Amino acid sequence: MRAVDPRLLRHARAARTCLFVTVLLGLAVTGLILAQAALLARALATAALGTGATALAGTLLLLLGVVLARAAAAYGGEVAALRAAARVKSQLRRKLIRHALRLAPVSLEGQRPGEIAAQATKGLDGLDPYFARYLPQLVLSVLVPVAVVVTVTAADWISGVVIAATLPLIPLFAALVGLHTKAQTNRQWRLLAQLSGHFLDVVQGLPTLKAFGRAKFQEQVIARVTSEHRSATMATLRIAFLSALVLELSAALATAIVAVETGLRLLSGHMQYQTALLVLLLTPEAYLPLRAVAAQYHASAEGTAAAQSIFAVLDTPVPSRAVRAPAALVDRGARVPDLRAATISLNGVSVAYPGRDCPALDGLDLTISPGELVMLTGPSGAGKTTVLRLLLRFIEPSSGTVQAGGTDLDAVPVEPWRAQIAWVPQHPSLFAASVADNIALGQPGASRAAIEEAAGLAGAASFIEALPHGYDTQLEEQAVRLSAGERQQLALARALLRDVPLLLLDEPTAHLAPAAAAAIDRAIRGPLAGRTIIVATHRDAGLAGASQVITVDGRRRTEPASRQASPVATAVIR
Numbered sequence: 001m002r003a004v005d006p007r008l009l010r011h012a013r014a015a016r017t018c019l020f021v022t023v024l025l026g027l028a029v030t031g032l033i034l035a036q037a038a039l040l041a042r043a044l045a046t047a048a049l050g051t052g053a054t055a056l057a058g059t060l061l062l063l064l065g066v067v068l069a070r071a072a073a074a075y076g077g078e079v080a081a082l083r084a085a086a087r088v089k090s091q092l093r094r095k096l097i098r099h100a101l102r103l104a105p106v107s108l109e110g111q112r113p114g115e116i117a118a119q120a121t122k123g124l125d126g127l128d129p130y131f132a133r134y135l136p137q138l139v140l141s142v143l144v145p146v147a148v149v150v151t152v153t154a155a156d157w158i159s160g161v162v163i164a165a166t167l168p169l170i171p172l173f174a175a176l177v178g179l180h181t182k183a184q185t186n187r188q189w190r191l192l193a194q195l196s197g198h199f200l201d202v203v204q205g206l207p208t209l210k211a212f213g214r215a216k217f218q219e220q221v222i223a224r225v226t227s228e229h230r231s232a233t234m235a236t237l238r239i240a241f242l243s244a245l246v247l248e249l250s251a252a253l254a255t256a257i258v259a260v261e262t263g264l265r266l267l268s269g270h271m272q273y274q275t276a277l278l279v280l281l282l283t284p285e286a287y288l289p290l291r292a293v294a295a296q297y298h299a300s301a302e303g304t305a306a307a308q309s310i311f312a313v314l315d316t317p318v319p320s321r322a323v324r325a326p327a328a329l330v331d332r333g334a335r336v337p338d339l340r341a342a343t344i345s346l347n348g349v350s351v352a353y354p355g356r357d358c359p360a361l362d363g364l365d366l367t368i369s370p371g372e373l374v375m376l377t378g379p380s381g382a383g384k385t386t387v388l389r390l391l392l393r394f395i396e397p398s399s400g401t402v403q404a405g406g407t408d409l410d411a412v413p414v415e416p417w418r419a420q421i422a423w424v425p426q427h428p429s430l431f432a433a434s435v436a437d438n439i440a441l442g443q444p445g446a447s448r449a450a451i452e453e454a455a456g457l458a459g460a461a462s463f464i465e466a467l468p469h470g471y472d473t474q475l476e477e478q479a480v481r482l483s484a485g486e487r488q489q490l491a492l493a494r495a496l497l498r499d500v501p502l503l504l505l506d507e508p509t510a511h512l513a514p515a516a517a518a519a520i521d522r523a524i525r526g527p528l529a530g531r532t533i534i535v536a537t538h539r540d541a542g543l544a545g546a547s548q549v550i551t552v553d554g555r556r557r558t559e560p561a562s563r564q565a566s567p568v569a570t571a572v573i574r
């Protein structure tokens with residue numbers, strides 16, 4: 001990463017303010033350093049001439065003021081930088097989530113959730129030292145040496161030349177060490193991210209690993225990655241210590257040269273005492289920020305490496321051809337078709353997922369009138385979920401069109417379209433919140449009575465009431481302690497509560513006992529009748545009351561679909 005990655009300024013506006021404040025403070029601190037040295041030199045030189053304390057009082061008071069101002073600038077600068085860092089981290093996290101949402105669910109499938117979580121949390125926290133220490137030092141390392149060289153040259157050109165000639169050695173050595181550090185820190189960060197991913201996998205898959213007797217093997221994998229991470233960290237630390245040593249030595253040597261030549265000229269009477277003092281006080285200040293910036297570079301390298309991985313996600317383009325996430329489309333201001341009255345039609349729709357030779361859907365034609373109950377059946381991988389994803393507008397057709405009320409969905413804004421849909425996915429997500437809040441996810445502010453009614457319809461009421469705090473029971477992440485069927489019933493209740501015209505149910509009864517599944521079927525035909533419902537299911541037996549049973553098989557070309565109004569229409573969709 002460059003000293004200030006332009007992507008940081010582009011992705012996090014707070015970083016610009018921080019940079020501006022840092023430069024301002026840098027200028028102030030540079031001025032104070034020069035003033036402090038000048039006042040100290042004057043005070044010492046005056047005192048050496050035997051001047052009384054009262055005559056020195058003014059200079060000493062000024063000096064005290066400068067020292068206090070320097071301390072205040074350092075304190076204020078760090079506080080402001082830490083605040084800015086917190087804002088930058090929050091902006092980057094929000095941007096990461098927003099972008100991940102735009103990429104999801106298709107383009108993010110290659111990313112490991114553990115790695116993204118590590119980047120967005122611990123990784124970004126590494127930006128604190130970057131903003132609070134590295135950036136201010138970087139600014140000082142440009143301003144102070146220049147100011148010192150100019151001031152010293154004005155006072156004594158020989159010392160000015162010595163400092164100007166030796167100063168470049170520090171950044172030169174730092175750059176040489178830095179070249180090596182960069183690769184090392186990137187490796188260290190990559191290993192840490194890998195480690196987080198492995199941990200997440202292992203923790204999530206513990207029962208499976210135990211059942212298949214692979215827990216020990218995973219322990220070994222984690223031990224190996226941990227050990228690689230340890231040696232990468234040690235290698236980075238070794239470089240950090242080595243670089244500190246090299247820089248300290250060069251700075252000490254350069255200061256010693258100035259001290260010797262100044263001392264000799266002072267002894268031979270070719271230099272004034274006050275000038276010599278000024279030169280001697282200012283010389284170390286020229287090297288100090290350069291040494292400090294090199295040290296801070298190591299401290300902040302982890303944060304910048306994490307930021308780079310986040311930029312990699314942020315710079316992943318939203319897929320544009322085969323599978324486009326429509327949230328990225330420009331809202332062209334089209335009217336949003338009212339799904340209570342609009343007919344949905346898929347006209348010759350094909351979907352090809354990236355990296356797949358075979359299309360998931362190939363020339364699908366389908367018409368769904370408002371209030372219909374449509375059943376999509378077919379073998380695993382036939383493309384049933386893909387049809388639902390199209391309607392949810394997580395993906396776009398590679399060819400063909402999806403329309404509602406004659407309007408191409410391409411031209412319809414995504415959010416109001418989705419506001420008319422409730423969805424039960426195959427693997428519903430439940431969140432670490434109360435049961436009631438999980439059910440009310442799609443209908444915020446729903447009354448407790450409405451929540452209980454939806455739970456009753458989904459067949460979830462009895463198990464919820466048996467929980468320790470009923471509807472107020474707090475679920476843990478993904479509600480891991482609930483059975484698969486209970487999780488599914490909660491997701492169903494969530495969808496049923498949402499008062500919308502289109503319900504998309506993906507294997508809604510897959511984990512349910514026959515009696516519970518029959519209750520769902522009854523709800524679909526009873527209280528939900530009137531809404532348009534599309535159910536993707538493996539079940540061969542047609543859902544009683546379904547107006548269309550569509551057998552989807554994206555991989556097989558068959559005769560075009562046929563559809564009858566009543567009784568149940570059965571079609572094989574290619």
Ligand SMILES: Nc1ncnc2c1ncn2[C@@H]1O[C@H](COP(=O)(O)OP(=O)(O)OP(=O)(O)O)[C@@H](O)[C@H]1O
Pocket residue numbers: 105106109353354356360378379380381382383384385386387426536538554
């Ligand atoms: N994000 C993706 N990237 C690549 N291929 C995908 C992706 N999602 C689905 N597929 C592929 O598309 C095909 C259709 O998948 P889909 O999930 O729609 O099938 P399905 O009929 O719902 O299957 P099941 O009944 O097992 O849920 C499958 O071959 C699947 O592997």
